[in-house]
Amino acid sequence: MRNTTERRFMLKHLELLLLMVLLPFGIAQAQEVGPQDATAPAVDSSNPSDSSAVSLDTALEVVPPVEIAPPGAVTVSDFPNDAGDHLLVSFEPSPDEALGILVYRIYRRTPGATDGTEEWAVVKTVAAGDHTEIVDGYDPDYLVTQGTQYEYRVAAVTADCREIPGEVTVAQVVGRGEWFHTEKLKVLIGCIIFISLIFYYFKRAQMCHELYLRPIPGIDAIDEAIGRATEMGKPILYVPGLSGIEDVATIASLTILNRVAKKVAEYQTPLRVPNRDPIVYTVAEESVKQAYMEAGRPDSYEANSVFFVTDSQFAYVAAVNGLMTREKPATNFYLGMFWAESLLLAETGSLSGAIQIAGTDAITQLPFFITTCDYTLIGEELYAASAYLGREPKQVGSVKGQDACKGIVMTLVTVGIILSLVDIFTGGATDPSKSLLLKLQGLVDVTSLE
Amino acid sequence: MKRTVPMMIAMIGGIIMMIQYFIPHQVSQDVFNYYTEWAPLVGSFALVLGVGSLTRVHIHKIRAKAPNWPYSYAVLIPLYLIPVFAFFLPASIGGGTGKPSVFDFMYSRVQIPIQATMFSMLAFYIASAAFRAFRAKSALATILLVTAIIVMLAQVPIGDLFGRWLPDTGLWILRFPNLAAKRAIELGVGFGMLATCLKIIFGVERGWLGGAGE
Structure with missing residues (x-):
């Protein structure tokens, strides 16, 4: 029984097996150009170097190339919202695209130029059937100059490397820069609302309205931490982040440093501020000096309390960890921008037994600080800390302005959630025409205002 | 005066940069490039x-015979x-920045290995921090522990052995509550x-x- 089945199987696939065995021989035979080929002309053996060229030409003559129509009209338009250094080039593909066109080459030249750009240059190559519109000007080797009139030509390239050029088109427009980025209209409206709210709350705070700020434990603990260091007679370490002065988190940190230094000066506790960035170092030094003067204790200021270490990330970590291990500061502040070094610093501080207060807007580093520090200022709390410590009306007003903006966003998010739930029950989630959420998006979407 | 001038510069520069953000024109781009070109100059002076500062601190330590x-x-x-x-x-006595030179030796054979050593210590620090963070002392800490285990197992091939639900749950945690x-x-x-700006x-x-100016 089994043999019969196997025999049937063999017979059924015999043709396929024979084909597999014979196919390689057939292919080899077909590729061989033998002297018996009746269609092949005689090769001039006196000039062996030309033999291959003659054969190729002859082969092409034997199989006449398919006539392929060139690409159609080229349209050039100005690219929106740029400095005039981009052009939008679109072309009609060849109607014979299916007959073997692989790619289209887009050529550009500047007629009458004398700087080498008068020759045709390929600015882009696009695959056939892919897309017929390109943005010219992104290639740094072929930049588009504002106000220059270019000529374009699109050529279709076939599988046998033939190039079928289209007609030369003088660009209908020249690159022009715009004076307003229309796609940033939403951002502008958001900024205007935000700035208006901030100024409104500045004014309210100045008019002696009592503004409530919710307590933040990390900020409330600053006094306690400074007091602890004073009682223990040990220094306070303040790390103002590892970023430069251009980082807003660093500026926020320097403002907090000023407040902390003022309290440190009052308590006459030693302060250590190691810096990674030389500009941050100069600002931090001035800020601490100023704080000691404002506290009425300029003589207590130690010239070497604020110092530059190195701009190398891990060398800085080694130096600060060494300082923690040797001097055993009672309180460590890590406020500003941090990267991979956050855990190395905070874990060493934790092992040294210091009370630690951290604050950063680097989301990826927050878990490390939360794990190893006693108090952590999360994101925006870092920026609000200076207002909390100073309690100046305008500073408090800015915090209230931020809260109002967050209130607007929270309202929109809540409305979006409710409408999404309604869509689920009314079928709007599957049918866009019934979707209330999409209707709201259409109303809120400020692009409709353009 | 010392306080007013920097504040005026910051104010004018800040407003120009704010307006510049909304203007794509070449003039606006040139202004932006002109401003940003100044930053490295200031940085080199500050260096x-x-x-x-570094020299002063260490000379002071040497003079005072500090610990x-x-x-x-x-x-x-x-x-x-x-x-x-x-x-x-x-270069004949080890000068220059090419190979071989004292500079190259100190950079590639001393500084880079030391930096790599510091960075590699992070793995051990993460282990000790995770041990502290994941102690199930309260209900919230227990939730954190369970979530962390699910997310960690979901990221590694062994997670599939528990069933498809584990990677899916891990992905859901990352995509929705975490995001x-x-x-x-x-x-x-x-x-x-x-607001700070x-x-x-x-x-x-x-x-x-x-x-400044006080």
Whole structure:
């Protein structure tokens, strides 16, 4: 029984097996150009170097190339919202695209130029059937100059490397820069609302309205931490982040440093501020000096309390960890921008037994600080800390302005959630025409205002 | 005067940069490039001050015979000697920045391995921090522990052995609750940055000035 089945199987696939065995021989035979080929002309053996060229030409003559129509009209338009250094080039593909066109080459030249750009240059190559519109000007080797009139030509390239050029088109427009980025209209409206709210709350705070700020434990603990260091007679370490002065988190940190230094000066506790960035170092030094003067204790200021270490990330970590291990500061502040070094610093501080207060807007580093520090200022709390410590009306007003903006966003998010739930029950989630959420998006979407 | 001039520069520069953001025209781009070209210049001047600070601190330690003062020589000698080798001495005695040179040896055979060592310590620090964080002392800490185990197992091939539900749950945690929390923090950070920038531009925040003019 089994043999019969196997025999049937063999017979059924015999043709396929024979084909597999014979196919390689057939292919080899077909590729061989033998002297018996009746269609092949005689090769001039006196000039062996030309033999291959003659054969190729002859082969092409034997199989006449398919006539392929060139690409159609080229349209050039100005690219929106740029400095005039981009052009939008679109072309009609060849109607014979299916007959073997692989790619289209887009050529550009500047007629009458004398700087080498008068020759045709390929600015882009696009695959056939892919897309017929390109943005010219992104290639740094072929930049588009504002106000220059270019000529374009699109050529279709076939599988046998033939190039079928289209007609030369003088660009209908020249690159022009715009004076307003229309796609940033939403951002502008958001900024205007935000700035208006901030100024409104500045004014309210100045008019002696009592503004409530919710307590933040990390900020409330600053006094306690400074007091602890004073009682223990040990220094306070303040790390103002590892970023430069251009980082807003660093500026926020320097403002907090000023407040902390003022309290440190009052308590006459030693302060250590190691810096990674030389500009941050100069600002931090001035800020601490100023704080000691404002506290009425300029003589207590130690010239070497604020110092530059190195701009190398891990060398800085080694130096600060060494300082923690040797001097055993009672309180460590890590406020500003941090990267991979956050855990190395905070874990060493934790092992040294210091009370630690951290604050950063680097989301990826927050878990490390939360794990190893006693108090952590999360994101925006870092920026609000200076207002909390100073309690100046305008500073408090800015915090209230931020809260109002967050209130607007929270309202929109809540409305979006409710409408999404309604869509689920009314079928709007599957049918866009019934979707209330999409209707709201259409109303809120400020692009409709353009 | 010392306080007003920097504040005016910050105010005008800040407003120009704010307006510039909305103008794509070449004139606006040129203004932006012109401003940003100044930053490295200021930085290079400040570096001189930084090196001066480092020197002052360590000379003070050596003079005062502070604890561990001999190590200050290990800072000061390379700080000044390596630039001399790199920029002033001929290659025949190990000068220059090419290979072989004293500079290249110190950079590739000393500095880079030490930096790599510091970075590799992070793995051990993560283990000890995770041990502390994941102790199930309360209900919330237990939730954190369970969530962390699911997310960690979902990221590795062994997670599939428990069933498809584990990677799916891990992905769901990352895509929804975790992303929502991250976005909320990012939103707050964005508003905080904007408010701080506005306070600097309009002179409400003056901490960055240090003690100028006082």
